[in-house]
Amino acid sequence: MREFAYAKPASLADAASAYASGGEAALLAGGHTLIPAMKSRLRQPDTLVDLNAIPGLDAIAVEGDRLWVGALARHAAVAASPVVAKAIPALACLAAGIGDPQVRVRGTMGGSVANNDPAADYPAAVLAMDAVVETDRGAHAADDFFQGMFTTALDDGEIIARIGFRVPQAAAYAKFRHPASRYAIVGVFVAKYAGGHRVAVTGAGPGVFRWADAEAALDAGGSLDALALDPSELNTDIHASADYRAALCVTMLKRAAAQI
Amino acid sequence: MEIAFTLNGEAKRLTVSPATLLVELLRDGLHLTGTHIGCDTSQCGACNVLLDGEPVKSCTLLAVQCDGRTVTTVEGLAKGEALHPMQAAFREHHGLQCGFCTPGMIMAGIGIAKRHGRDISRETIAHELEGNLCRCTGYQNIVTAIQAGAKEMADA
Ligand SMILES: Cc1cc2nc3c(=O)[nH]c(=O)nc-3n(C[C@H](O)[C@H](O)[C@H](O)COP(=O)(O)OP(=O)(O)OC[C@H]3O[C@@H](n4cnc5c(N)ncnc54)[C@H](O)[C@@H]3O)c2cc1C
Ligand code: FES
Ligand code: FES
Numbered sequence: 398m399r400e401f402a403y404a405k406p407a408s409l410a411d412a413a414s415a416y417a418s419g420g421e422a423a424l425l426a427g428g429h430t431l432i433p434a435m436k437s438r439l440r441q442p443d444t445l446v447d448l449n450a451i452p453g454l455d456a457i458a459v460e461g462d463r464l465w466v467g468a469l470a471r472h473a474a475v476a477a478s479p480v481v482a483k484a485i486p487a488l489a490c491l492a493a494g495i496g497d498p499q500v501r502v503r504g505t506m507g508g509s510v511a512n513n514d515p516a517a518d519y520p521a522a523v524l525a526m527d528a529v530v531e532t533d534r535g536a537h538a539a540d541d542f543f544q545g546m547f548t549t550a551l552d553d554g555e556i557i558a559r560i561g562f563r564v565p566q567a568a569a570y571a572k573f574r575h576p577a578s579r580y581a582i583v584g585v586f587v588a589k590y591a592g593g594h595r596v597a598v599t600g601a602g603p604g605v606f607r608w609a610d611a612e613a614a615l616d617a618g619g620s621l622d623a624l625a626l627d628p629s630e631l632n633t634d635i636h637a638s639a640d641y642r643a644a645l646c647v648t649m650l651k652r653a654a655a656q657i
Numbered sequence: 658m659e660i661a662f663t664l665n666g667e668a669k670r671l672t673v674s675p676a677t678l679l680v681e682l683l684r685d686g687l688h689l690t691g692t693h694i695g696c697d698t699s700q701c702g703a704c705n706v707l708l709d710g711e712p713v714k715s716c717t718l719l720a721v722q723c724d725g726r727t728v729t730t731v732e733g734l735a736k737g738e739a740l741h742p743m744q745a746a747f748r749e750h751h752g753l754q755c756g757f758c759t760p761g762m763i764m765a766g767i768g769i770a771k772r773h774g775r776d777i778s779r780e781t782i783a784h785e786l787e788g789n790l791c792r793c794t795g796y797q798n799i800v801t802a803i804q805a806g807a808k809e810m811a812d813a
Contacts, residue, residue: 403658403675403721432717433699445675447722497788498768499705499714579787
């Protein structure tokens with residue numbers, strides 16, 4: 398790894414100023430994406446701003462109709478939280494299926510959402526549950542937040558503080574896991590609200606997306622058999638072809654819908 | 658940068674560069690070579706150590722992140738001549754062949770035992786070993802060893 402300066406601020410404001418004065422800086426949360434990227438020199442920051450000493454950033458609480466999860470909440474903490482299990486059990490379940498136990502004990506929700514890996518799990522939950530991504534500078538609606546592969550509405554140096562999920566009447570996540578990495582080859586999150594269903598798909602395309610036809614079909618309560626996504630817009634790689642991913646989307650949708 | 662942490666029960670105060678991985682500090686700096694590097698890409702778990710009692714991949718953690726915390730490596734598990742119950746179970750149940758993955762497996766096993774208690778199904782153990790690769794054994798005896806080690810830990 399290339400040498401860098403290391404800062405461990407104790408507040409969001411100090412983190413923002415350490416970032417601003419740090420040359421090419423990077424924010425460190427769980428490090429389970431960033432450190433591997435630095436080891437392979439895909440990322441070579443001048444300054445690493447470690448967010449782990451900022452108090453309160455890992456809080457989990459229900460306020461009104463939203464479940465708020467702090468950016469620094471580890472996957473293992475979300476998976477084990479009684480507050481999450483009561484409000485949105487599907488979110489606890491999703492967190493318990495990320496990576497492996499050693500990844501879950503370090504990786505954070507904020508890091509996963511900021512990174513927006515096209516095969517990551519949390520973005521599907523954030524989008525399907527109409528979440529608000531609150532930062533040190535303002536707030537983003539999930540529908541505007543994810544902007545394709547590894548791209549989000551975050552400005553340079555903008556820090557996610559917490560994420561507020563609109564608590565659904567019912568929700569479920571079904572994922573076809575990559576057998577080695579556990580990332581989603583396809584993952585489908587279904588959330589049911591009084592106003593209708595929201596469905597988000599991860600792993601299949603260049604970034605997480607909402608599946609309008611599936612939402613309409615679930616609202617209508619009819620069969621899901623006729624649903625089909627256009628494979629020309631889906632990913633092909635050595636693990637799965639676009640046609641296979643399109644078929645998996647329907648299968649994962651059915652599995653998630655069956656739990657609701 | 659100066660860091661202070663507890664390593665295998667002993668207070669340490671050291672100067673490290675921020676770019677030093679914990680596994681590099683352990684192996685190259687402190688000559689604790691029981692912690693292995695299998696993949697160096699966060700996949701295999703050979704580098705697992707306990708950070709405040711929880712297994713983590715020391716190839717994916719900076720040494721400076723351990724400031725103020727407690728790290729335990731495989732060298733720190735035994736009490737004198739008496740092996741840790743999980744170590745003893747690996748020996749008793751032949752949970753290894755070449756032994757390369759073993760330190761990381763023992764750490765993962767301790768984490769599994771702490772999370773799930775005394776009686777753990779083989780399925781649960783297999784699922785929880787997703788972050789550990791073994792290229793020799795076929796895992797059966799590792800699962801048996803962790804199952805037995807968890808009982809011993811609970812009864813100890
Ligand atoms: C072996 C392995 C298996 C994995 N399997 C899965 C899986 O099955 N599913 C899955 O979804 N993920 C998986 N992951 C990824 C894992 O969940 C990561 O932890 C996660 O993607 C990144 O979170 P982090 O906290 O580690 O972030 P970091 O690595 O610390 O940071 C990632 C990026 O986000 C930025 N960032 C971090 N926090 C913030 C913040 N609060 N505000 C703004 N920007 C921020 C960083 O600057 C960096 O660019 C896996 C990782 C590994 C190593
Ligand atoms: S060497 Fe750390 S996970 Fe393989
Ligand atoms: S015993 Fe050889 S790698 Fe596991």
